[in-house]
Amino acid sequence: MTTKILELPPNLPKSQNEEAGASKFCPGCGHGMVLKTLAFAIDELELKEKSVFGCDIGCSLLSWNYMDIDTVQTHHGRTTAVIYGVTRANPEAIGIAYMGDGGGLAIGAQHLVNAAVRGEKMLIVLVNNTNYGMTGGQMSPTTLPGQRTETTPYGRDCSVTGKPAKGAEMIAAIADSDKSYVARASVSNLRKLRSTFKKALKNVNEGGFSFVEVLSICPLNWRTNNVDTWARLQTMEEFFEVKEFVSREGL
Amino acid sequence: MTTLEYKGYVTEGVAKGKFDYYVYTELCKGCGLCIAKCPINAKGENCLHWSKEVGLYQTPAVEPDPSLCIGCGTCALVCPDSAIRIEKKAL
Numbered sequence: 449m450t451t452k453i454l455e456l457p458p459n460l461p462k463s464q465n466e467e468a469g470a471s472k473f474c475p476g477c478g479h480g481m482v483l484k485t486l487a488f489a490i491d492e493l494e495l496k497e498k499s500v501f502g503c504d505i506g507c508s509l510l511s512w513n514y515m516d517i518d519t520v521q522t523h524h525g526r527t528t529a530v531i532y533g534v535t536r537a538n539p540e541a542i543g544i545a546y547m548g549d550g551g552g553l554a555i556g557a558q559h560l561v562n563a564a565v566r567g568e569k570m571l572i573v574l575v576n577n578t579n580y581g582m583t584g585g586q587m588s589p590t591t592l593p594g595q596r597t598e599t600t601p602y603g604r605d606c607s608v609t610g611k612p613a614k615g616a617e618m619i620a621a622i623a624d625s626d627k628s629y630v631a632r633a634s635v636s637n638l639r640k641l642r643s644t645f646k647k648a649l650k651n652v653n654e655g656g657f658s659f660v661e662v663l664s665i666c667p668l669n670w671r672t673n674n675v676d677t678w679a680r681l682q683t684m685e686e687f688f689e690v691k692e693f694v695s696r697e698g699l
Numbered sequence: 700m701t702t703l704e705y706k707g708y709v710t711e712g713v714a715k716g717k718f719d720y721y722v723y724t725e726l727c728k729g730c731g732l733c734i735a736k737c738p739i740n741a742k743g744e745n746c747l748h749w750s751k752e753v754g755l756y757q758t759p760a761v762e763p764d765p766s767l768c769i770g771c772g773t774c775a776l777v778c779p780d781s782a783i784r785i786e787k788k789a790l
Contacts, residue, residue, distance in 0.1 A: 451752055470755050477779055481779045484781060674730060
């Protein structure tokens with residue numbers, strides 16, 4: 449078996465930037481899977497020309513050249529605010545705010561809550577990998593009880609730091625059920641994730657507010673090998689319930 | 700727009716000659732998530748395994764066992780960098 453120039457290109461979605469080459473993410477990062485699935489969902493609904501993609505600070509900013517759609521990179525936690533500014537100025541646009549758990553549930557929580565209360569026309573994708581990956585794996589709001597990170601070397605102590613934040617439940621409690629779609633999905637089932645993104649994008653296309661929290665993986669900072677990574681994701685799915693919380697009728 | 704060239708290798712005729720299995724060495728980062736997710740490996744066989752070829756970061760890429768692979772496409776679906784393509788052979 450020898451390496452040669454192949455005639456057939458890889459099976460990339462049309463909304464993905466082919467010229468960027470391999471993504472900037474670490475080996476085994478869940479962001480690649482989430483973005484690939486999101487791009488396939490955009491392709492399927494033919495929303496590429498209308499979409500605006502905003503990425504946050506943190507690992508999620510490495511998606512700045514991943515998509516072949518209009519992209520803006522914003523301040524930490526302000527992706528929600530920038531993207532609903534874009535969709536208010538241009539009501540035709542489909543705004544996609546892409547952030548990690550730090551950008552959504554720590555520094556950007558205020559924008560997330562208020563966007564959900566007002567029901568802005570946008571899709572928020574919150575990728576939850578239970579730590580701050582880019583800075584070296586510190587504790588984040590969603591770190592599981594007892595999980596070892598750089599800043600919790602003896603495991604997260606819930607009596608000091610509180611319990612992990614559950615973003616989808618919080619948004620489901622305040623979102624308007626007549627025009628919202630709130631769900632939690634996981635990268636362990638990418639077909640399900642794709643149908644979740646399709647429903648969310650369809651809801652945004654009809655003028656609603658969508659929030660999708662995706663349970664993701666971080667093999668480098670979890671210090672897990674390929675088998676343990678999937679096992680760890682399984683324990684995350686037991687803690688964070690994977691389901692649709694709010695679904696507008698007719699989706 | 701220039702057409703891009705992709706380096707890689709092909710395992711021909713997997714799943715009783717029905718599919719060709721493409722691996723792109725400039726995209727594979729050697730994370731091994733596909734190996735852990737392979738349904739044949741889950742049964743205790745050694746279908747998808749490390750290759751002697753190297754990927755983007757000079758870590759081993761993957762290759763299937765042509766006699767065991769069923770061409771289900773789970774590895775291609777789960778690959779974060781789209782480094783695997785399973786193409787049905789024209790009959």
